[in-house]
Amino acid sequence: LDTLVIGGVKLNVKNTSRVTLQDVANLAMVSKSTVSQYLNERYKYMSVETKQKIKEAIEELNYRPNYLARSLKQKKTSTIGIIVSNVLHRFSTVVSRSIEDYCFANNYHAIICNADDNQVKEKKYIEMLRDKQMDGLIIIGTGENEILYRELLEERYPVVFLDRSVNLEVPNVVSDNIPATMNAINHWIKAGHKNIGIITQPLTASPRVDRQEGYRLAHLEAGLTVKKEYIVATEIENMISEFKKMITLTEIPTAIFLGNDLVLIEIIKAINELNIRVPEDLALMVFDEIPTAAYFKTPLTTIEQPAYEMGQKAASLLLDLIQQKKVEPKKYVFKSKLIIRESSEKVIKTVHI
């Protein structure tokens, strides 16, 4: 305890790093509650002198309130948690930045956790965030903790799912994966492609399932058969070898659809190594826009999701939930956009016999 003498009055004051509301009250010679009123801007019936005294005491002591104590008492932290499945996706970066912006503007805080596509890690983080009394959660889930998700809902804990949907009564912000992929595949079918492949990560997350489903539906609608050998859903580590298998089939695909940016980064390595020409030997599209897509050796055709808008929507839904406003527990679907560049533009000549 330091001793501070002001106007002849001697006061004990804790050292600067741990000034409390009590210290301010002592110095201003009012009670704790009055200082608390002041801090919470409940000036209704506060005299000008009291206000002034408190203000000076706060400055003098360089006082800052302890949010932990406040939150404990108020039973709210004004903080939300974000579980990101994998921070290395560009999509995740943009989404979490968007959510943070929304929170900042609304005096909330966001804490971002990277589940790293790992179910166990996701579970630990969800529990931790609850234990730290986050007011709510936005989850870009691994999709593999359904029991836990269900528990959260049963306890009426505010949660919004993003990107990856779950079959639960909860708001889901997603993009139109099925129609967007159908549209992309149709573009190729119209250009004459008959042997189209698709590569995604394992089908543990709904967007991957939906993209594969869109691929399938486009084929069915066009009356084309869906060939098992052209459909790969595997871990990043095995992707190159699976790709190599696909392009050594007797009937090689003329076009391949890539499930996301991480898939692209793998496949493009192999394409380069094997000197495959894009799109002459193989046409390519990627789900997810890449900032430099236009400057590739062959500019890349991509599907752009409105990531920023999706983040804003998810954040606003969550804050509404937290503030007990009425929120429909439905899917909020966002439209994504096919951006055609060279990599997909090979025309297949049809041979007439």
Place this chain on the structure above:
Amino acid sequence: LDTLVIGGVKLNVKNTSRVTLQDVANLAMVSKSTVSQYLNERYKYMSVETKQKIKEAIEELNYRPNYLARSLKQKKTSTIGIIVSNVLHRFSTVVSRSIEDYCFANNYHAIICNADDNQVKEKKYIEMLRDKQMDGLIIIGTGENEILYRELLEERYPVVFLDRSVNLEVPNVVSDNIPATMNAINHWIKAGHKNIGIITQPLTASPRVDRQEGYRLAHLEAGLTVKKEYIVATEIENMISEFKKMITLTEIPTAIFLGNDLVLIEIIKAINELNIRVPEDLALMVFDEIPTAAYFKTPLTTIEQPAYEMGQKAASLLLDLIQQKKVEPKKYVFKSKLIIRESSEKVIKTVHI
């Protein structure tokens, strides 16, 4: 309050969402402190039956401890804050992921905040993180809050600076910006370039200053004059127009060094639009590795920083500081690596008279 009857004993228990330690104690018919002992694994003198009773009560009630309350009492949160200058840099993504990994492995948590290259936002976040009683901070600073930084140090608050150094007695994890840039520029000078440009964001952050300095030193060492018109340090928004000015000088640079990935994304737009050939018309290098650098129309020469290692180091320094271990308040310098690809490889023919 719900009523729960167990073994003929009637107990009042709060509804599931807010089970407290007191509820567990009631159900197990022991005192709060005994439960607390159990939670903190102080089993020393605890009877097997007590342990068992508590265990069952916790499961029965689905109890989870409130970290806020614990932190308030213990005066530590086991959480650190990360201030990132701009999440859109790939470097920041990798660094924060690295720090999070380190924390996860050490039972700490990291909360990431995006200062968005904005001094005011940075200040707000630093204050918020302190008010939330974070045990320490890793700052990739805007560099414009020196007074605040100094205050933190005076209060002996654990802080580590990363990427951007400050002239304070504090641990700084940085890469070798000056020699790395000199090395890169020397590569061009040896190839015969005499008119080399450099474009960075404004000189508010030390890496930008250092990269420009490395550029300058390489010129001085080689006895080449440094031309003002070849040095640009400006906001992203003005970058394209400044670049266009540079390439309409009477003596056009034959090579340009780009300060980071965000600069590249701007400049490459203009290069494409103006149909400038790289490296024939203009050689290019970028500070910062880009995952797809090898697959550009002209594969990009880059300088790769050991971002992951830097994150690990910063995190370990900070945890040491927090645990009162001795930490030298010096610069911890990491070596970056020049990765030569085509974009820089133009040989200038020297004309002999």
Place this chain on the structure above:
DNA sequence: CTGTTAGCGCTTTCAA
């Protein structure tokens, strides 16, 4: 208009 009082949910002596 301001102070008293009683907690928020947990930890931690100290005593029994």
Place this chain on the structure above:
DNA sequence: TTGAAAGCGCTAACAG
């Protein structure tokens, strides 16, 4: 081996 009591820093009824 366990429990009682005090208190972390703050807020909010309620009195006065």
